[in-house]
Amino acid sequence: MNDPFTKLKSSMKNTIFKDLSFSDEQKKAVKHAIREDKLQPQLHFWKEETLLDVFEFLQREANHGYEISNHLFQKYDQSFQNNQGQLYTLLHLLENKELLTSKWIEEKKYYSLTAKGKKQLAAYTQGSSKHGRSFKLLLEEAVL
Amino acid sequence: MDELEQLVVTEESRDDREEIIAQLMSEYSDGILHLVYTYVKNRATAEDLTQEIFIKSYEKLSQFNQQSSIKTWVYRIASNHCKDYLKSWHYRKIVLNEKFLDYIPSKSKHIDEEIIAKDEENCLSNAVMALPVKYREVVFLHYYEELSLAEINKVTTVNINTLKTRLKRAKELLKDKMTEEV
Known part of the structure; x- marks a missing residue:
């Protein structure tokens, strides 16, 4: 028997891949999803210090949103002073990107760092002097 | 370097990225779909995963460097995405069980x-x-x-x-x- 693969391409085309084509509707769905994604809040929307403060605060222990905002306020970060809701948008985003995880305890949602989140914070604190990369950039790369 | 790659290297705004993905789809979507099918052996799943692959490519586009061709780069994203799917809880617990039933x-x-x-x-x-x-x-x-x-x-x-x-x-x-x- 000669090389069984010589007719492979045409065989597969005519059988299992027959009429298997990525349709225009599916392409449209992708384009639509991309446009939606553009409207989503992105990490770069927030300040470097704010992100770092949240991570450092949660590194020590799990905390709920109100404590996190208090902590930021004490650190003179005014980012959320008149817009508490934004903090929750950020927490949800970080949770979606699997940098934070949360648990409900007595009707309060406690946030803590995931392994991935801890890893990024450690990479930043250990390597910041060497690479001079911002924490935000590290996070953006990690969540892609 | 072909035209598409030139575009990837020189253009960075989001609208341009959208255009690049549109071109990638017109050129490689059937090939990717067939590759995905080869991994997952199910047409509906292959179509869903292929959509996800192009969305992922859009998100990762800034990481593309000229070291590889855009084709192998997209195929790599596709291959990794399929392998993640085959390792996923959903696939191992649900899909494999259904397959097992098919064998009766x-x-x-x-x-x-x-x-x-x-x-x-x-x-x-x-x-x-x-x-x-x-x-x-x-x-x-x-x-x-x-x-x-x-x-x-x-x-x-x-x-x-x-x-x-x-x-x-x-x-x-x-x-x-x-x-x-x-």
């Missing part, structure tokens, strides 16, 4: 399959699809996509010598399978 033999189905298997083209395709995934992937990329071993190495990150061994072994397995059925 029904008489009529058996006869259908026998008739189909007589057709040589079907026979060959089915034999390829029955290969273990590490052989199936390299056979598809080499013989269907006609990628070179160096390109397959870029897509799968598998060492070139290992790829050669896998191709050789895949051929043996396939010959056995084909002679068995004749």
Whole structure:
């Protein structure tokens, strides 16, 4: 028997891949999803210090949103002073990107760092002097 | 460097990225869909995963560097995405269980399959699809996509010598399978 693969391409085309084509509707769905994604809040929307403060605060222990905002306020970060809701948008985003995880305890949602989140914070604190990369950039790369 | 790659290198805004993905889809979407099908063996799943792959490519586009061609870059995202899917909880617990149920033999189905298997083209395709995934992937990329071993190495990150061994072994397995059925 000669090389069984010589007719492979045409065989597969005519059988299992027959009429298997990525349709225009599916392409449209992708384009639509991309446009939606553009409207989503992105990490770069927030300040470097704010992100770092949240991570450092949660590194020590799990905390709920109100404590996190208090902590930021004490650190003179005014980012959320008149817009508490934004903090929750950020927490949800970080949770979606699997940098934070949360648990409900007595009707309060406690946030803590995931392994991935801890890893990024450690990479930043250990390597910041060497690479001079911002924490935000590290996070953006990690969540892609 | 082709036109598409030129675009990737020089343009960075989000609208341009959208345009790049549109072009990638018009050029490679069927190839990617076929690759995905080769991994997951289910048309609906393959279509869903292919959509996700292009969305992922859009998100990762800023990471593309000229070290590889845009084609192998997208194929690599596709290959990794499929492997993640095959490792996922959903696939292992739900899909595999459903497949197991399919194996409970029904008489009529058996006869259908026998008739189909007589057709040589079907026979060959089915034999390829029955290969273990590490052989199936390299056979598809080499013989269907006609990628070179160096390109397959870029897509799968598998060492070139290992790829050669896998191709050789895949051929043996396939010959056995084909002679068995004749």
